Structures are given as C-alpha cells and as structure tokens.
Amino acid sequence: MASAGRAPSIHNTQPWQWRLHDGVLDVRADRTRQLRVADRDGHSLLVSCGAAAQLTELALSAQGWAVETSLLPDPGDPDLLVRLRPVRRTDVDAGAKSRLAAALGRRSERRAFGPDAVSADIVERLRRAVTAPGLYVHFAVSANETLGLAVAISQADRWQRRDSDYMAEMAAWVRADDASPDGVPYSVIPQVPAAEPRHTDIPLRDFEVGVPGGQLITPDVDERPLIAVIFTDVDSELERLRAGQAMMRLMVQAELDGIASCPLSQSVDLLAFRTRLRTLMSWTGHPQMMLRLGQRPAAAAAPLTSRRSVGDVLTIA
Numbered sequence: 001m002a003s004a005g006r007a008p009s010i011h012n013t014q015p016w017q018w019r020l021h022d023g024v025l026d027v028r029a030d031r032t033r034q035l036r037v038a039d040r041d042g043h044s045l046l047v048s049c050g051a052a053a054q055l056t057e058l059a060l061s062a063q064g065w066a067v068e069t070s071l072l073p074d075p076g077d078p079d080l081l082v083r084l085r086p087v088r089r090t091d092v093d094a095g096a097k098s099r100l101a102a103a104l105g106r107r108s109e110r111r112a113f114g115p116d117a118v119s120a121d122i123v124e125r126l127r128r129a130v131t132a133p134g135l136y137v138h139f140a141v142s143a144n145e146t147l148g149l150a151v152a153i154s155q156a157d158r159w160q161r162r163d164s165d166y167m168a169e170m171a172a173w174v175r176a177d178d179a180s181p182d183g184v185p186y187s188v189i190p191q192v193p194a195a196e197p198r199h200t201d202i203p204l205r206d207f208e209v210g211v212p213g214g215q216l217i218t219p220d221v222d223e224r225p226l227i228a229v230i231f232t233d234v235d236s237e238l239e240r241l242r243a244g245q246a247m248m249r250l251m252v253q254a255e256l257d258g259i260a261s262c263p264l265s266q267s268v269d270l271l272a273f274r275t276r277l278r279t280l281m282s283w284t285g286h287p288q289m290m291l292r293l294g295q296r297p298a299a300a301a302a303p304l305t306s307r308r309s310v311g312d313v314l315t316i317a
C-alpha cells in the first residue's frame with residue numbers, strides 16, 4: 001500500500017482510502033479530501049484515484065498476483081471507485097518490477113527541463129502506454145496549438161487567481177515542512193524572482209503563494225516542454241478514472257525513458273475550463289488531463305514529496 005500511495009494527486013491531497021475485505025482490495029474516494037474550490041466537480045479526485053488504482057494493480061502484479069479489476073462496480077456506492085480481486089499467483093514479471101521501481105522514483109518536476117526535445121521513439125512509447133479503447137493522448141507540437149493551450153491555461157490561471165477562495169485553498173495545501181504527510185512542500189516549488197520571470201511558452205500553476213519556493217531555477221532558460229493531453233471519447237466518471245490510470249502509465253513510461261513529467265491541470269480542473277479548452281482547440285474528444293514532459297534538469301532532483309502512512313489510508317475489515 002505504501003507503493004500505491006506514491007500515486008500523484010492534486011495538491012498532494014491523496015483523496016483515497018483502501019479497504020481490504022473478503023479477498024478483495026477496494027479503492028474508495030475520500031471526499032473529505034476533495035478540493036472544494038479547485039476541484040468542485042470532483043474531476044481531479046477521480047483522476048488522482050485512477051492513478052492510485054493503476055499503481056495498486058502494478059504493485060500487486062510486481063508481487064506476482066494476477067488481478068481482476070472492476071471500475072465503479074457498485075452503482076449504489078459511488079465512493080467505491082475500483083475493486084481489485086487477486087485471482088491467482090503468477091510468475092513475477094520483471095517488467096512489472098521495473099515499472100514499479102520507476103513509479104516509486106518518479107516526482108512532479110516543476111523546474112525548466114533540459115534543452116533537448118523528447119525523441120520520436122520515446123513519444124511513440126508514451127503514446128502506446130496511454131492508448132486503450134476510447135482513450136488516447138495528443139502531443140501538442142505545432143506553434144498554433146501551443147499558443148492555443150497557453151491562452152487557455154492563462155485564462156484559467158487568471159480566473160483562479162482572482163478567486164480569493166482558490167488562493168486560500170492553495171495556500172492551505174502548501175507546507176513549510178518536508179515531512180508533512182500531505183500537501184505540496186516548499187522544497188519542490190520553483191523560486192522565481194519577480195525581476196527574472198520564467199521564459200516559458202506554457203504557464204505553470206504557481207504555488208509560490210506568499211512562500212519562497214525551495215527550487216532555484218536557472219534564469220533565462222527558454223522552456224519548450226512537450227505537452228501531452230489525455231483524451232477520452234466520452235466524458236463520464238468512469239472515463240475520468242480511466243484517464244487517471246492512463247496518466248499513471250504515461251508517467252511510469254516517461255520515468256523508464258529518463259523523461260521528467262509534471263501534471264498541469266489548471267485548464268482541465270473545472271468543467272467550464274474543459275469546455276472552453278475543447279471549443280478553443282476545436283477538439284472532438286474530451287480533454288481530461290494535461291502534462292508537461294521533458295529532459296530532466298541537470299541540477300540535483302528535488303526531494304520526493306511525502307505521503308500519509310499506510311495506517312491512515314488502509315482499513316482491513
């Protein structure tokens with residue numbers, strides 16, 4: 001469970017609970033940890049829990065379990081998001097072990113990436129990691145698309161930053177102490193001096209809300225991240241969970257290929273933003289999640305962000 005808890009979640013809220021009972025392991029939504037402002041429709045909660053479910057399945061298969069997974073198995077119990085039933089022991093798959101190790105070493109990288117582009121063969125592997133029926137990823141490459149995305153993200157950012165409740169909520173999830181079991185610690189937040197703004201095509205969510213970030217960034221680097229957008233053909237709770245699973249697979253594949261990643265969700269947090277983004281970009285599918293990807297920066301990595309203890313997230317019936 002400690003491994004599965006390393007899944008990413010919005011503001012590191014970890015809005016999940018595992019429940020082990022009757023030979024099954026359930027992943028349940030913990031709505032008490034849902035962001036009331038930035039995630040008022042629960043979209044990011046579902047994406048986060050989808051990532052946690054994917055990592056749970058990976059951790060079980062790395063221990064030699066074949067697992068049957070059902071998503072939203074009980075319409076009468078909407079917080080029961082995923083049920084995993086270990087059905088038999090199998091040979092331990094070396095691939096699963098290395099994917100799990102990659103998932104445990106992964107972190108959200110918010111500094112500027114290295115200058116080299118992500119190679120075409122890596123992009124192809126990332127695409128394969130995501131693609132499933134009704135689910136796909138698009139990499140924004142043209143200047144027009146990048147501009148459109150920058151406009152959508154800046155609009156979402158402006159709208160959110162004007163909302164004092166949004167700012168107060170974000171400040172409440174920023175932590176001075178690295179050992180805090182949830183929230184985003186200063187040590188992983190980039191420090192951007194006002195006189196030296198980032199040279200970036202795509203703005204990032206700015207966690208520097210009255211706190212000095214702990215990650216010094218190299219000034220004057222032109223950021224050209226690869227932007228990945230995960231889409232579903234249909235927009236539903238089920239598809240949001242599946243998008244979270246796909247995001248986790250993409251992050252793991254990126255890590256295996258030595259590529260750093262970070263979710264960038266402002267323009268998809270709320271239904272109104274997703275609708276505007278879809279219209280602006282003339283997309284037919286439903287954008288569910290956005291990530292920036294690129295070469296790891298040369299400077300030492302930020303510390304891993306802490307998680308809650310297993311005792312806090314697992315109940316055994």
Ligand SMILES: Cc1cc2nc3c(=O)[nH]c(=O)nc-3n(C[C@H](O)[C@H](O)[C@H](O)COP(=O)(O)O)c2cc1C
Pocket residue numbers: 006007008009010011012044045047048051106107108109110183184204205262263264265266304305
């Ligand atoms: C649905 C979702 C949305 C997120 N949105 C952002 C974002 O807009 N900006 C950002 O820097 N990180 C974002 N994150 C990353 C989380 O802040 C991060 O996963 C969490 O702090 C734990 O840190 P780690 O991923 O380094 O382990 C998001 C993660 C998820 C799952």
